[in-house]
Amino acid sequence: MEDYEKTVHEILENMHIKIEEVIHECDSQLNKISTGKTYKDLSRALKVNSPVFRGVEYRIACHSELLQRSVERQMNEVIK
Numbered sequence: 001m002e003d004y005e006k007t008v009h010e011i012l013e014n015m016h017i018k019i020e021e022v023i024h025e026c027d028s029q030l031n032k033i034s035t036g037k038t039y040k041d042l043s044r045a046l047k048v049n050s051p052v053f054r055g056v057e058y059r060i061a062c063h064s065e066l067l068q069r070s071v072e073r074q075m076n077e078v079i080k
Contacts, residue, residue, distance in 0.1 A: 034079040
């Protein structure tokens with residue numbers, strides 16, 4: 001891999017790591033404020049607040065990741 005390509009790769013990797021950290025932090029905050037609710041309730045709230053505007057693909061991708069994390073949990077499990 002050329003130096004330029006390696007540098008681009010490193011920059012993108014750094015971005016991906018930061019995005020994952022922020023998504024994890026957001027997921028934790030959503031769970032914290034959702035105490036006593038079900039993951040189904042959280043999933044519904046995420047769907048209602050889904051970004052729908054063109055040109056914000058990164059927001060849509062982050063939002064989709066949070067929704068997927070919620071869906072993967074037990075839908076009727078109470079958040080503690």
